[in-house]
Amino acid sequence: MMRALPLAASLLLAGCAATPPEVATTPTPPSAASPTEAAKPPVALQYLYGSAEAAIAVRATNARIADYGVWRIKQRPTDGVILAAGATMDVPRFEPCGNKPFAAVFDADETLIWNLGPMRWFAEKSTAFDPKIWDQWEKTGAGKAVAMPGTVEMVGKLRAAGIAVIANTNRTAANAKGSEDTLRAAGLGDFKHGETLFLMGDDVGGSSKDMRRAAIAAKYCVIILAGDQLGDFSQQFNVRDLPAATRTALATGPTAAALWDKGWFLFPNPVYGPWEKLGWDDTFPSDKNWEPK
Amino acid sequence: MMRALPLAASLLLAGCAATPPEVATTPTPPSAASPTEAAKPPVALQYLYGSAEAAIAVRATNARIADYGVWRIKQRPTDGVILAAGATMDVPRFEPCGNKPFAAVFDADETLIWNLGPMRWFAEKSTAFDPKIWDQWEKTGAGKAVAMPGTVEMVGKLRAAGIAVIANTNRTAANAKGSEDTLRAAGLGDFKHGETLFLMGDDVGGSSKDMRRAAIAAKYCVIILAGDQLGDFSQQFNVRDLPAATRTALATGPTAAALWDKGWFLFPNPVYGPWEKLGWDDTFPSDKNWEPK
Numbered sequence: 001m002m003r004a005l006p007l008a009a010s011l012l013l014a015g016c017a018a019t020p021p022e023v024a025t026t027p028t029p030p031s032a033a034s035p036t037e038a039a040k041p042p043v044a045l046q047y048l049y050g051s052a053e054a055a056i057a058v059r060a061t062n063a064r065i066a067d068y069g070v071w072r073i074k075q076r077p078t079d080g081v082i083l084a085a086g087a088t089m090d091v092p093r094f095e096p097c098g099n100k101p102f103a104a105v106f107d108a109d110e111t112l113i114w115n116l117g118p119m120r121w122f123a124e125k126s127t128a129f130d131p132k133i134w135d136q137w138e139k140t141g142a143g144k145a146v147a148m149p150g151t152v153e154m155v156g157k158l159r160a161a162g163i164a165v166i167a168n169t170n171r172t173a174a175n176a177k178g179s180e181d182t183l184r185a186a187g188l189g190d191f192k193h194g195e196t197l198f199l200m201g202d203d204v205g206g207s208s209k210d211m212r213r214a215a216i217a218a219k220y221c222v223i224i225l226a227g228d229q230l231g232d233f234s235q236q237f238n239v240r241d242l243p244a245a246t247r248t249a250l251a252t253g254p255t256a257a258a259l260w261d262k263g264w265f266l267f268p269n270p271v272y273g274p275w276e277k278l279g280w281d282d283t284f285p286s287d288k289n290w291e292p293k
Numbered sequence: 294m295m296r297a298l299p300l301a302a303s304l305l306l307a308g309c310a311a312t313p314p315e316v317a318t319t320p321t322p323p324s325a326a327s328p329t330e331a332a333k334p335p336v337a338l339q340y341l342y343g344s345a346e347a348a349i350a351v352r353a354t355n356a357r358i359a360d361y362g363v364w365r366i367k368q369r370p371t372d373g374v375i376l377a378a379g380a381t382m383d384v385p386r387f388e389p390c391g392n393k394p395f396a397a398v399f400d401a402d403e404t405l406i407w408n409l410g411p412m413r414w415f416a417e418k419s420t421a422f423d424p425k426i427w428d429q430w431e432k433t434g435a436g437k438a439v440a441m442p443g444t445v446e447m448v449g450k451l452r453a454a455g456i457a458v459i460a461n462t463n464r465t466a467a468n469a470k471g472s473e474d475t476l477r478a479a480g481l482g483d484f485k486h487g488e489t490l491f492l493m494g495d496d497v498g499g500s501s502k503d504m505r506r507a508a509i510a511a512k513y514c515v516i517i518l519a520g521d522q523l524g525d526f527s528q529q530f531n532v533r534d535l536p537a538a539t540r541t542a543l544a545t546g547p548t549a550a551a552l553w554d555k556g557w558f559l560f561p562n563p564v565y566g567p568w569e570k571l572g573w574d575d576t577f578p579s580d581k582n583w584e585p586k
Contacts, residue, residue: 041576044337044563050576051568052523052530052541057350057561059545060553117583124573136585144583149545230345237345248345252352252442260353268350270337270563275344280417283334283343290410290437292426 173201466494
């Protein structure tokens with residue numbers, strides 16, 4: 001059985017800085033699927049795409065985003081929520097608003113849309129993530145991805161309040177039309193490459209979204225950042241070899257804690273992510289090991 | 294590889310009314326673990342127990358609970374958030390507060406504590422959930438379960454505000470002492486069976502928590518319900534043979550939408566849950582099927 005998407009997909013979609021050594025040494029092979037294993041999707045996919053519990057969590061996050069946006073613009077903020085160049089979580093500074101129009105910046109995959117087509121295909125075939133297949137998906141997926149629960153309503157409320165809705169995704173610039181079509185077909189309206197759609201390849205930053213965020217902040221007062229992985233907020237969380245515990249501490253420390261649900265909004269995605277490199281002792285502190293008698 | 298906990302565990306922990314036919318016809322066998330498969334935990338466990346992303350989501354939920362509780366008691370509510378007997382989501386009525394003291398009612402497993410000990414053990418052994426091993430865990434797990442991120446602080450804030458913190462869990466009454474010890478060792482303070490700890494076997498309701506909720510509501514004005522599965526809010530969501538789409542519609546309709554984050558609080562748990570029975574077409578609407586050329 002496939003263990004959701006392997007690390008290659010995480011890196012592609014999350015914008016990690018570099019390939020950690022685990023990828024080279026332990027590639028995830030396609031597992032032989034027994035008839036029983038093929039009878040149902042992997043548990044993380046069942047949860048995210050099928051459960052009422054995940055639908056509630058996603059809807060509630062969308063409701064928080066819409067409420068926050070409508071409220072926030074009334075405060076006429078002087079700063080946005082995109083970290084300024086050189087700023088750290090210890091010494092945060094944010095891109096200023098000036099007289100720029102308001103914007104909310106979203107990752108696309110598993111933030112605005114659920115990629116039902118290829119996620120089912122990869123899982124049902126018990127095959128590893130394949131960048132060539134993903135590339136086809138970017139080109140031809142329109143109509144087979146869905147807006148997440150409550151996302152159409154959220155996007156509509158932000159736009160009605162005069163807040164530009166912008167996507168910053170690691171889909172590739174070469175497939176811009178496919179991604180524009182996919183977002184439109186999901187009911188999310190128009191995203192235009194270079195204006196409200198920013199893609200990998202738009203600049204020399206590769207999978208890091210920082211340069212694209214800076215380009216957006218030059219034109220907009222960005223009051224909302226939303227994503228499913230920390231690279232959607234700052235590339236600082238994706239520094240190579242950053243230990244998992246340090247990454248969590250950075251992301252839950254005072255600076256970040258003041259931002260979550262107050263400008264930075266995180267969607268649940270247990271299906272793929274940079275945490276796929278975690279080993280047993282990263283996931284379970286060894287002092288909590290237990291075994292039955 | 295184990296696909297997280299099979300349905301038996303979901304039913305035990307979630308309080309489902311009855312065993313659906315899937316359990317009898319497709320038991321989850323232990324999968325043969327290849328060396329590669331054993332190298333890392335299953336993706337849902339990596340995410341929940343190891344990722345910064347899940348830690349952020351759990352901390353944010355705990356912060357919302359604490360803020361809501363402190364705010365809510367100032368409103369002197371006339372009704373709590375436990376559905377009254379006979380009330381439905383279509384025609385909701387709630388247990389009245391009267392002059393009763395305030396309380397917040399939590400599920401225990403994957404709501405107050407993460408069960409790191411047996412979750413690692415089951416996954417590392419690539420073995421199916423085993424109720425006998427879980428029974429040992431209830432008895433001997435003290436010190437090997439951890440309070441979830443931000444939970445100690447949340448519980449402290451509620452108690453400081455004069456709100457009783459009560460657990461309503463499907464751990465068994467026969468192991469009351471083990472569960473009291475486990476919660477205390479996790480830093481969550483004292484829970485006392487029959488007073489602030491309600492267990493399966495306390496009444497004739499079996500794994501349904503409704504009777505226990507009614508018993509708590511007879512003594513307390515319950516302003517907060519929190520859990521990781523819908524059975525922690527009402528047994529109506531666990532009615533036998535309730536189609537998945539109907540369950541989601543009930544849980545995201547107007548009555549429920551007015552309660553989420555406003556009295557009802559849901560924690561993420563992609564590791565086990567009642568949605569484990571979902572098949573391919575339940576998880577992925579067939580009109581979204583896609584395949585590469």
